[in-house]
Amino acid sequence: MAFDFPHILSMSNLSREAMEFIFETTDRFREIAGRPIKKVPALRGKTVINLFFENSTRTRTSFEIAGKRLSADVINISKSASSASKGESLVDTAKNLEAMSPDILVVRHGSAGAPLLLSKMLKARIINAGDGAHEHPTQALLDLLTIRDHKKNIAGLHVAIVGDIAHSRVARSNMIALRTFGAKVTVVGPKSLIPQEIKSFGVGVSYDLAKCIDQFDVIMMLRIQNERLGLTPFPSLREYSNFYGLNLNLLKCAKPDVVIMHPGPVNRGVEVAPEVADAPYSLILDQVKNGVAVRMALLYLLGGGENL
Ligand code: NCD
Numbered sequence: 001m002a003f004d005f006p007h008i009l010s011m012s013n014l015s016r017e018a019m020e021f022i023f024e025t026t027d028r029f030r031e032i033a034g035r036p037i038k039k040v041p042a043l044r045g046k047t048v049i050n051l052f053f054e055n056s057t058r059t060r061t062s063f064e065i066a067g068k069r070l071s072a073d074v075i076n077i078s079k080s081a082s083s084a085s086k087g088e089s090l091v092d093t094a095k096n097l098e099a100m101s102p103d104i105l106v107v108r109h110g111s112a113g114a115p116l117l118l119s120k121m122l123k124a125r126i127i128n129a130g131d132g133a134h135e136h137p138t139q140a141l142l143d144l145l146t147i148r149d150h151k152k153n154i155a156g157l158h159v160a161i162v163g164d165i166a167h168s169r170v171a172r173s174n175m176i177a178l179r180t181f182g183a184k185v186t187v188v189g190p191k192s193l194i195p196q197e198i199k200s201f202g203v204g205v206s207y208d209l210a211k212c213i214d215q216f217d218v219i220m221m222l223r224i225q226n227e228r229l230g231l232t233p234f235p236s237l238r239e240y241s242n243f244y245g246l247n248l249n250l251l252k253c254a255k256p257d258v259v260i261m262h263p264g265p266v267n268r269g270v271e272v273a274p275e276v277a278d279a280p281y282s283l284i285l286d287q288v289k290n291g292v293a294v295r296m297a298l299l300y301l302l303g304g305g306e307n308l
Helices: 016-034 058-069 090-098 114-121 137-151 169-180 196-201 209-215 237-244 284-302
Strands: 047-052 073-078 104-109 125-131 158-162 184-188 204-206 218-221 259-261
Touching (some): 016 058, 016 137, 016 169, 016 284, 047 058, 058 073, 058 104, 058 125, 090 114, 104 114, 114 125, 125 284, 137 169, 137 218, 158 169, 158 209, 169 184, 184 209, 209 237, 259 284
Parallel strands (some): 047 073, 047 104, 104 125, 158 218, 218 259
């Protein structure tokens, strides 16, 4: 298949075939992490700018490592260390960066649609690394790959996404991607954290985790997006954790081969008990590991790489 997507902005733009192609490309990059010299010349001479207007540990580092392992020149810009903190607009910042001829801009921004806007204005390829509560396509791709590694087929699986669905770009991108692959998805959380239009995503809804936990093959836990909340949507964190936190006791009722996922950062003891986060059925660190390979594949495909 010819991969003719100029940008990676949303999971809704990607067909199942395109995602399969990304996974096939990812498979070619996985073993590089185990080599003594973790580098291939595929993107030598290309410039990747990570433009992060929101905090990040995993995603930014993952893109930086991915670019460097492909031999690209990688530059990181964060909001606090850039002229955005002096009042420069996103568009002005991006146009100035473009004057320096980058090939790919990886963009994280607090406003939904910021990467799309840049893709219309600039010549560089754009990858959405999370835009507000809208989408986080590279996270969904690495999540799907991780599920496939452990469950073989995604079609027919029943996947729960638990927590702050309303403010989660991870939930949104995963709902689209999982449905594209034929999984059944149920979102679980308090009414105040599940948007009214959720049914348009073709997913089921539950407000009671204990009642439905026995149905799921995969349970994806989410952090409460405090930075996007206005009023507190539940009486206390302890009450939230009692109803929607995943602990060993609750897991006794789950399927014996259930796997647990979380995009990170984990708030231990809130959405996931420490014993669950560290258990063998927790795939949290597999997700992080797969993230590097998936992002290598995407940079490679968008950067027109050769010489693997
Ligand atoms: C997520 C994000 O930033 O959307 N984290 C990530 O990219 N791994 C989830 C979160 O912050 O809760």
